[in-house]
Amino acid sequence: MNPEPRTGDSPGPTMSTDLECASCDSPVAADDIECPHCGYPLKGSSEAQEKFFRDRDNWLLNFQDMNRKVRIATQTLYVLSGLSAIWGIVLYCISPANTQRAFTLFAYLLVACMYAGLGWWSKKRPVAAVVSALVIYIILQMLAFIDDPDNLIRGVISRVIILVYLVKGVRAAVGAERIRRNFHANP
Ligand SMILES: [Zn+2]
Numbered sequence: 001m002n003p004e005p006r007t008g009d010s011p012g013p014t015m016s017t018d019l020e021c022a023s024c025d026s027p028v029a030a031d032d033i034e035c036p037h038c039g040y041p042l043k044g045s046s047e048a049q050e051k052f053f054r055d056r057d058n059w060l061l062n063f064q065d066m067n068r069k070v071r072i073a074t075q076t077l078y079v080l081s082g083l084s085a086i087w088g089i090v091l092y093c094i095s096p097a098n099t100q101r102a103f104t105l106f107a108y109l110l111v112a113c114m115y116a117g118l119g120w121w122s123k124k125r126p127v128a129a130v131v132s133a134l135v136i137y138i139i140l141q142m143l144a145f146i147d148d149p150d151n152l153i154r155g156v157i158s159r160v161i162i163l164v165y166l167v168k169g170v171r172a173a174v175g176a177e178r179i180r181r182n183f184h185a186n187p
Contacts, residue, residue: 022049023056062179069176073126076169077119077133080162085112111140126173134166 021028023040033043038056041048088108095101115133122129141159 023052062182066176066179069172069179070123070126072172073130073169073176074119074122076165076172077115077122077129079165080133080137081112081115081119083158083162084108084115088112111136122173127170127177130166130169130173134170137162137166 019028019030020026021035021038021040021042023035024038026035026037028035028037028042034041040052044052085108088105088111091108092101092105095104114136118129118133
């Protein structure tokens with residue numbers, strides 16, 4: 001006994017590829033209760049579906065905010081790196097030609113590389129990177145003060161600007177880390 005061949009284009013419910021998730025546009029099966037890709041409640045009430053969209057938008061905003069804060073922290077470190085390099089070159093150019101000035105330039109470029117490295121690292125560990133940069137900066141200022149107490153007064157404006165920048169970077173990094181932790185708490 002031959003079953004009647006199907007005439008229409010109606011594939012079985014689980015074979016359907018026409019259905020799409022309203023949230024992520026992934027193909028879903030007609031008997032899926034929720035989207036296997038993003039968890040959207042396909043069979044949920046309209047309240048549940050609206051709540052899902054609200055939570056998703058919230059999550060996205062937080063995620064963008066976190067990335068923005070990480071970027072600020074990274075920028076802070078790259079700015080410090082650039083300032084160290086520029087200041088080292090300026091000092092080299094205005095100093096009398098001696099071996100001391102070559103050493104000074106080398107030291108400033110080394111510090112510039114260190115800050116650039118921390119900037120690169122801050123994309124993964126923003127708090128650790130920015131706090132390291134702050135500690136290094138304070139140690140360098142202390143060394144400069146021990147070397148010559150007048151050093152601290154000489155560049156006081158640029159030092160205040162750099163410190164404000166660093167504190168801003170630390171706050172951004174801490175904010176980013178807090179949001180990241182929230183994501184882990186409720187994924
Ligand atoms: Zn989905």
